[in-house]
Amino acid sequence: MIDAMLGSGLSRPLEGLLADVVRHINASGAPVVSIDFPTGLFCEDNRQNEPKNIIRADYTLSFQLPKLAFMFASNEQYLGSWYLIDIGLHPEAIQAATTRHFYLQASEIRNLYRPRKKFAHKGHFGHAYLMAGSYGKAGAAVLAARAALRTGVGLLTVQIPSAGYGVIQTAVPEAMCVPDEQPHFISEVADLEGYNVIGTGPGLNTHDQTARALKLLIQNTSVPMVLDADALNILADNLTWCGFLPKGSVFTPHPGEFDRLAGKSANEHDRFEKAIELAHRFQVHIVLKGAHTMVVSPDGRCFFNSTGNPGMASGGSGDVLTGMIMGWLAQNYSPLHSCLMAVYLHGRAGDLAANRKGYEGLTAGDIIEQIPKAIKTTLRY
Amino acid sequence: MIDAMLGSGLSRPLEGLLADVVRHINASGAPVVSIDFPTGLFCEDNRQNEPKNIIRADYTLSFQLPKLAFMFASNEQYLGSWYLIDIGLHPEAIQAATTRHFYLQASEIRNLYRPRKKFAHKGHFGHAYLMAGSYGKAGAAVLAARAALRTGVGLLTVQIPSAGYGVIQTAVPEAMCVPDEQPHFISEVADLEGYNVIGTGPGLNTHDQTARALKLLIQNTSVPMVLDADALNILADNLTWCGFLPKGSVFTPHPGEFDRLAGKSANEHDRFEKAIELAHRFQVHIVLKGAHTMVVSPDGRCFFNSTGNPGMASGGSGDVLTGMIMGWLAQNYSPLHSCLMAVYLHGRAGDLAANRKGYEGLTAGDIIEQIPKAIKTTLRY
Amino acid sequence: MIDAMLGSGLSRPLEGLLADVVRHINASGAPVVSIDFPTGLFCEDNRQNEPKNIIRADYTLSFQLPKLAFMFASNEQYLGSWYLIDIGLHPEAIQAATTRHFYLQASEIRNLYRPRKKFAHKGHFGHAYLMAGSYGKAGAAVLAARAALRTGVGLLTVQIPSAGYGVIQTAVPEAMCVPDEQPHFISEVADLEGYNVIGTGPGLNTHDQTARALKLLIQNTSVPMVLDADALNILADNLTWCGFLPKGSVFTPHPGEFDRLAGKSANEHDRFEKAIELAHRFQVHIVLKGAHTMVVSPDGRCFFNSTGNPGMASGGSGDVLTGMIMGWLAQNYSPLHSCLMAVYLHGRAGDLAANRKGYEGLTAGDIIEQIPKAIKTTLRY
């Protein structure tokens, strides 16, 4: 059954006959294809909408660009699988549309790339510092480190609790290591001279001494930081520290971690609005992870990712993303550009890996292995 | 020489002239091909049969479906290599045949699969807990962990004696680890909150403290458990604990381990019957490993596997199977379906590996590497 | 210049005019091709020959089978590169020639192979025990273990000094491990129940306690042993222990190790004769490693290998061979057949590796990786 009843622009839930028709279609059991988008669904905010009066399509064929509502898991029940149809809108017309929501595709990423010069040496590609791991979670440090190396960082130093020393040196010989004096958790801050990006979070725990080290780290550095996982959980308990974060810092929460920072959200649209607000308040970039990972810049722009797949929903996938953001930052890409490139290419690497391994068989290590090909094929050099 | 003397349905050993003919054929030294199955062999139970009055074929060409007797090693001497010939029986006719014995093939596995949804996140694919390893057998934990990850588990935590800490974190960075306070054996039960499947056995030993920890584990969890190797050997010494096993649990014994649980079997048919009885008594699923691995459900149904090869008869192959069952259980497949998918795909991965490495060259690690391709090609997505 | 002056059968050095011609040719600087073999060279024993009266060919084109003299490095200066030309001798004629020297080729190896049966389980393929490694040489244990697994052993247990515990478990998860109570050297003998082959030598040192453990091992086992490297050096200091070696044991010396056992040899032919004598005296199989590795059986037969290349002349290559001999022994091949299969396939795996990596780039690990393909392509199954 083809649903082409109503285009965009709706702002009130359907009522009356039209609502009856929608309910009738939904009850029919017939396969439903919606054109542009399902009748009854609002383009953006569906918090006040009436669920039972919205078409539940199996497929949605939308024009040129996806709508904001397409980005949220809660609307999958209405949209089914959606596809974009190019209706020949002029690129400049698309650019001219004043929007603060962007759908991140290969061409944008390609424009951000700066080719390497022949006489470049490793100093040109930065020195990243990763503070990661704890007893039982040294693997997260391995994954983030490998991802940073595969993204082009010049030099990488990893601070890890000393019980993880052999792990990181065996698994990542290209990285240098600063073992913490504590065997099981991070407890100190090393000399930060010479690093141009600092990442922390993967595999940390929330030990008091780790929290204290994180505080010192925030206070003592002026280069951009990438904060993930338990680094965000520690911050959530110490929001005042956010005022001291160096300019250009990045948070990479999944929804649970985000809610710890920003308070519980009733739904995805609430969380989306809170992310914009939080990015503004703390002047940080927020990478809110999900099927369409969202990058929010401090100025309020939101970028939704178009790559990635459900095979990436497994342990360590987020650590890989953290390493990739660090990798681009180290090479002197701006924080926003680093987030966009990392998010897009992380998903693209996952898609390449899924082509080879399928969804179930895919591990975080497979994503890392595909980063080089993701970069090469996206940037076409 | 073509043996097409007698079809199925026989219930007494051959006698008289016919037995003479059989013995004559067997003594002739000529190659023998049996049609449907070797004259003198019973379809199912051959315990009362007379070995010398059964044709010893080099090849058996059987119709549509194999008979129960084909599943047992002791009948290889009669059957030689057997092959199925499709005689066009209607699938519904096959389904309609009231049987409690099934021959597991790709189409059944394909029907069990639930495709992943786009907005799925790692919480949807479960968090598995593996308690494994001891001093000298940490490798078993590595193999089971890698197999679980390659089967699609969302998150994986491995409890390992502390001397194996560096081993598991270096070899399996995608897994988290809870090191036991003991360096050489498992001695304690961690907080089990948040896990949706628990596996144990690979690489364990039978230390008293390990036995005690296993007992606590059984008592304190309500999610399905997969028990293998020394976990089964400990159970064999403490059969009363079986009454406390959580619903949906799975045993994965090889014949030696099974006999420790169920008492010595005089022959394979005895063991087959005892497996059905034991599965019923303890309300567990039993995966009895062999050339045609048998999955027995608590309701008495038996599923014989059609995949696998003798190259898989090497150390660690069983650990891989344990990890795969855990992987499907974590993703919320039912215990029976998890066993069937894991058993079939484990054999299929082994067959793919044997194509590349042959029988002698094949290691358990090769099976793991082929799990993704086994899944993709069997499920055809 | 074509040298076809004299065929085989010579038993005294050239003299007079013929010797003058040979010296003239050698001094001419022209490229020389010898037919069958270089004039002046004896077929077998050249110890009494006069070097300056032998043709120094660049190439030798020999008929059907190589001569004994071709096997020795010292004759490379006369033979140059040699090639075999099939002149159509009937295989039975070749077989009928009463010789105790054999040139080992693919067809012989293929005849030794016993295909695996469908219902085989890991008990059918044996349980090998490897006592190997010391502080600084744990890698040798890794290489021998991996090679045994790739050759088809059912189960493998490795005894290693405890400082190498993490190394072997991380690098070879398919193997079980019995860590020695000493961290830096082997000092004890484990319970040997259940093993059907014992290998030792790779990476050992010659510590007193290791020597004592080796003595106990020899006294306490009745299954075939494979002895390599420092196990042979210890034996060389304790030749009386050889009387206690279990039946079917194998020595795998390189020339230096062999000379320590048998006394210094003035030349290769001496060493060849001593190997035959030693194999008879101790009733062991001797695998004397070289460009044409020689397998000597206790009954005096010698088999020269036809595979292998100079890229294999690097650290660890011998450890791989030890593991392969153990692998075939574990699967119940006879000691002689195990040696022949291992030697031929080791060289074949090295040739496959050299095709991919060249000579300089080839490492022992590459040989291991090619064992499966070497087996498959040689045995053609």
Add this chain to the structure above:
Amino acid sequence: MIDAMLGSGLSRPLEGLLADVVRHINASGAPVVSIDFPTGLFCEDNRQNEPKNIIRADYTLSFQLPKLAFMFASNEQYLGSWYLIDIGLHPEAIQAATTRHFYLQASEIRNLYRPRKKFAHKGHFGHAYLMAGSYGKAGAAVLAARAALRTGVGLLTVQIPSAGYGVIQTAVPEAMCVPDEQPHFISEVADLEGYNVIGTGPGLNTHDQTARALKLLIQNTSVPMVLDADALNILADNLTWCGFLPKGSVFTPHPGEFDRLAGKSANEHDRFEKAIELAHRFQVHIVLKGAHTMVVSPDGRCFFNSTGNPGMASGGSGDVLTGMIMGWLAQNYSPLHSCLMAVYLHGRAGDLAANRKGYEGLTAGDIIEQIPKAIKTTLRY
């Protein structure tokens, strides 16, 4: 715009009208292609040149051979990307030109290679000794060791601080190891009997005891040494030790390390001249790393490399080069030839790796993996 105004031979900065034209062209914003080389640029030494009076080309098409000025990063602004055009100069004419500056290409490397003989054994390919690593930098030892093995060394022994013991044995099983008695730094010199090349530097630190060990090492060996990284930094503080260096030794500094040895250079041409002077003074070979790595022999000849790419500008790339130089030295190539082969093939391996992984995705480990193919394809055997 085509710049073909002036050929080589200029020795004073442009003035007057010609300088005006150059400035006009540079200001025009048009793409500029220079023929042979940019007008105003001197062929060799541009220290006295006037930057604003030199053409800034986007591309330079040069004839037959590059000029010295092309080798320096500071001239990239004038040259843009440069390409060589073969104008048919006779090779002998090129050879006859009396120059002490050479541009290293595949044909030269091919001429240096000596094919391996069939009967060669591992003694023919040397035994290299690598003293490397410290707490946090064990990975550098892993990379240098793997590179030496992939370059064809017969045997390799690695001295490493004992905390790195498990790292090196797990990651490089083909190498033997002499663990230092200190866990975190090198403190002693092992028995040096039997080694034919000694390398040190990768991953060292500058601990007093390490410096003392280096001093003893220099005093106690007579075989060629390769010195890199902190070994050079220690030497820079102890220049008098250079008088004791064994004949045929090699320094492999990057520009920062070189300046510590030779004093700060104001520009690349200064550094180039100082390298020639230093190589002469200490009678060592200097491998000054950069986009066109320069090999300076004690007799004053300079060889500029033609291979390599900016993807190699990442941690560990230099450790790989050190291992490769050791590898050729061990096989008895002369120090100069070892440097030339290693430098060229290191770059070639990096180029092969970049073809597969791109520039960002390339790691030092990828370079190592491509060494075999680099050797095979360059040497064409």
